[in-house]
Amino acid sequence: MTSNDPPFTPVPERVAVVTGGSRGIGRTVALELARNGLAVVVNYTRDAASAEETVETITAAGGRAIPVPADVADEHAVAALFDRAEQEFGGVDVVVNSAGRLALSSIADLDLAVLDDVHRTNIRGTFVVARQAARRLRAGGSFLGVSTSVVGAQFPGYGAYAASKAAVESITLILARELRGRDITVNTIAPGPTATDMFLDGKTPEEIDRLAKTPPLERLGTPEDIARVAAFLTGPAGHWVNGQILRVNGGMV
Template sequence: MSSPTRVAVVTGGSRGIGRQAALRLATDGIAVAVGYGGNQAQAEAVVATVTGAGGRAIAVRADVADETAVAALFDAAEASFGGVDVVVHAAGVMTLAPVAEFDLDALDRMHRTNVRGTFVVNQQAARRLRRGGAIINFSTSIIGLALPGYAGYAATKGAVEALTLILARELRGRDVTVNAVAPGPTATDLFLDGKDEETVARMAAQPPLERLGTPEDIAEVVAFLAGPGRWVNGQVVRANGGIA
């Protein structure tokens, strides 16, 4: 009797690191529920790429901070594919400004997506994942770099790290791993937005590998944690080319 297909829910799956993670997991034979916040066309393009290569995927719209919508995302994955084994929570937003000048409404919006959203998605994952499952959250290497202007964003990701480490221990006996990936500067739209060429070049030169990361680099770490990396649990993996 063949083993059941492994199934992943990927939030933020329509673009950037989330998109690449969804595509990478599909190459391992994992069925993917692509969660997206607003861009239906991009999410459906990911599904088309997966299915065109012989894989299985669906696109489901869900505001990650809305517990009803996230429950419906997991329901859709279970109804389509039979269960959920992997959760990759890549949805997030970033607003940059010095603390003294930070718009507090923008801070609240960022907390809603990055902190509450992570909690809501992890709550559903903790309730539903099958044995042998994996939860993969996203932090940032900015926490270690402590760059000016990133305080609000890094604070939300500090909360993600705390949640990740504690949830790993709360799931004792479930055979479910919980880890976070903390990318360094990575060539995504989120990172490149608003940066001039000089700034991008300077940040690309910082790691010993002397380049920006790519979504593919990060997706390989996700695939490891989702599959063979069963002995890695309760960790923050800093995938940044050695920058910090």
Template sequence: MTSHPRTDRRVAIVTGGSRGIGREVAQRLAADGLAVVVGYAGNEKAAQDAVRTIEEAGGTVFPARADVADETEVAALFDLAETTYGGIDVVVHAAGRMPLSPVVDLDLADLDAVYRTNIRGTFVVDQQAARRLRPGGTIVNFSTSILGLAFPGYGAYAASKGAVEALTLILARELRGRDVTVNAVAPGPTATDLFLDGKDEETVARLAAQPPLERLGTPRDIASVVAFLAGPDGRWVNGQVLRANGGIV
């Protein structure tokens, strides 16, 4: 890992930053000039690959492992970001789990796991962000357009993201006077490994045909929305859920 001193740049933490949408967000924010912390749960190789890609493009970045549901580990991640870079301005919470099963068949251990990561994890990360972000800061959580689509098999995942939306809207109001925005991005079907896993070609083609734009979203599409919210042009957007789904709902 390259050593980076304190910086005058804005600083972003991206949880789930080693793969999928989170990785694309980390790359985009680094390209926009932010110093980035790539948060990851356990896949060190993927995190190092993400860091290498950002550094090769000229970005400032380092990886940090933390279980987002563990308040001690998350606090240590924030401590490391502040010690290394001098402060924190943007927190993008992209870490999440997505078990697929009809409600009637879901193993309750899977329910507990998705709630631990998606609900408790969001609460823990947002709590640290609310305590530490500098004025002009931004918190971006992740929901899902499946809340509106109501796809069968997504009951546990959608329920957890409903909690994320509620937390997002309330936290935005609780941070009155802090000059910190809090929003959620709710992607529609997006071509990530997490989304495509277990789906046959027919299912993927059917999902891709649903939006008026007639394609799946890409991680880059979603990263562009996050970059807008994290940048100067997004400062008047606060306490909102942006459904980035190509018009599917």
């Protein structure tokens, strides 16, 4: 730098709320955002120990993070979650709604109580979190929903889950348009088969191998694959992408 060069302008700290941030994709997204310099509110529902571990990993590396419990379908708890983010860090710039519930069943055998639970978390939870994000995100901010590539792939047994995530996709462009003039982006990522505990649970090695060979890249995705895309879409480099569904799946449908 010479004496004629303008001084660097300090970049204000950005703040992220990551729901479902204690495990799986949500945890890895929280770590990636922290690595990119964001303060992170790690939301969880029941697994306090995993949320604390995520926060400790971030703070040990010099980042800032706090764990905050909230059921994403409970509007009062989610409002309190955003209150805590504002009280602790001064505002909210990024919201990644990673909290979700998976249930596998044929439609003929589907337990309707399970259907209600899945839709409560995946549909109502998305609306509750998106509502707070729409009210509180600062200019330059981003909301990122999480869907699934099964919405396009249409695998048997995923009817309840795919239907709930199709709802997430359907509101993406609507919310982006409703936030016109606020300099806030709204996008949704739709991961393919990804090696998380939720995905691997209950599947045989043969089933996992078959699903791993579905994409042309012939492997399962990793949480890191998904987190890097989430960081791009919610960061300055991805701010011209808006109202889009991005299938992060190695080349599946």
